[in-house]
Amino acid sequence: MLIDNHNRVINYLRLAVTDRCNLRCNYCMPSEGIDFSGSNELLSISELIRTSEMMVREGIDKIRITGGEPFVRKDLPLLLKSLSKNKDLKEISITTNGTLIGRHLPLLKELRIDHINLSMDAIEAETFNKITRRETFATVYENLLRMLDMGFKVKINCIVLDGQNIDQIYPMLELTRNYDVSVRFLEEMPFNGGSRQFDTIRWNYKEILSYISQAYPEYERLPAPATSTAMNYGIPGFKGSFGIIPSFSRTFCGSCNRLRISATGDLITCLYGKPRINIRQLLRDGSDDQSIAGHIRGALHTRSKTGFEEQQRYKGVFDNSMTSIGG
Ligand code: SAM
Numbered sequence: 001m002l003i004d005n006h007n008r009v010i011n012y013l014r015l016a017v018t019d020r021c022n023l024r025c026n027y028c029m030p031s032e033g034i035d036f037s038g039s040n041e042l043l044s045i046s047e048l049i050r051t052s053e054m055m056v057r058e059g060i061d062k063i064r065i066t067g068g069e070p071f072v073r074k075d076l077p078l079l080l081k082s083l084s085k086n087k088d089l090k091e092i093s094i095t096t097n098g099t100l101i102g103r104h105l106p107l108l109k110e111l112r113i114d115h116i117n118l119s120m121d122a123i124e125a126e127t128f129n130k131i132t133r134r135e136t137f138a139t140v141y142e143n144l145l146r147m148l149d150m151g152f153k154v155k156i157n158c159i160v161l162d163g164q165n166i167d168q169i170y171p172m173l174e175l176t177r178n179y180d181v182s183v184r185f186l187e188e189m190p191f192n193g194g195s196r197q198f199d200t201i202r203w204n205y206k207e208i209l210s211y212i213s214q215a216y217p218e219y220e221r222l223p224a225p226a227t228s229t230a231m232n233y234g235i236p237g238f239k240g241s242f243g244i245i246p247s248f249s250r251t252f253c254g255s256c257n258r259l260r261i262s263a264t265g266d267l268i269t270c271l272y273g274k275p276r277i278n279i280r281q282l283l284r285d286g287s288d289d290q291s292i293a294g295h296i297r298g299a300l301h302t303r304s305k306t307g308f309e310e311q312q313r314y315k316g317v318f319d320n321s322m323t324s325i326g327g
């Protein structure tokens, strides 16, 4: 079992498989992109498989595949097939922008990978395409409807962006009237590759909820697991639900159960900190699994209690883009 220096059990791994992406969301990276890693710097599929198997042996039972955009990686199905054979993994999920997932849906169903987080910051093409700086809304929306039709458990991530998509909040909520989908509104974080700096946000979780309550005053709080980052709500009579994730306000750090591995093998114990070790380097230096696991356990003993504490320790973390961290 993996336990950190604050006695928190770590059982959830967010595993990034690439830092590349076919979109250019303006809250994630500059329009020209970032300095993407060379393919030799990324963990290979066999390194990803070895790393995830090792992490599961150490006590991870939930893995989320993320990126960059996971489906730009052509060999991703090999990793998914391998993970799905691991009986000790209780849940495999994927965070995706939904542009390239379409042709993989039958395989995902076959592998029983049915928890999909879809990033969709608008439900109207013009706003969506403006935020993502590409013209893919029709494909993403079609894939959303297909996933719902095929019975995937879909959560939509919508970053609330001042001056960009506030008018989309109510229409996004309307999706939950007829579809069994969870729409989660996230606070914007300053991980955008240096293109926008801020240390306060207007649309924090309280403002988002207050805005929602003006149109849907009858909303009700729903229970959520202790380690959940989302506060969940339902609107009576609606098939789906909605959530608010205080990713910038960080009200949930105390019960953090997660660890991140970036596409280049950096072990990240907190979004707001710097990587502790590089697993790719250890793997390529010939370290065995036991010794790498020892390094990981050691890194877990240097965790800050909260993201605010971690941010104080490591300056310059906001130069990063979320595409390199994995979200
Ligand atoms: N490309 C995939 C996607 O967009 O779903 C996976 C990677 S993306 C980095 C993971 C998540 O991070 C997405 O839900 C995205 O909206 C979110 N994200 C990216 N930049 C963010 C930021 N600056 N603040 C808050 N969330 C952000």
Ligand code: SF4
Pocket (backbone or CB within 6 Å): 021, 022, 023, 024, 025, 028, 029, 067, 068, 069, 097, 119, 322, 323
């Ligand atoms: Fe790509 Fe996801 Fe970042 Fe958008 S949020 S640019 S889809 S990695």
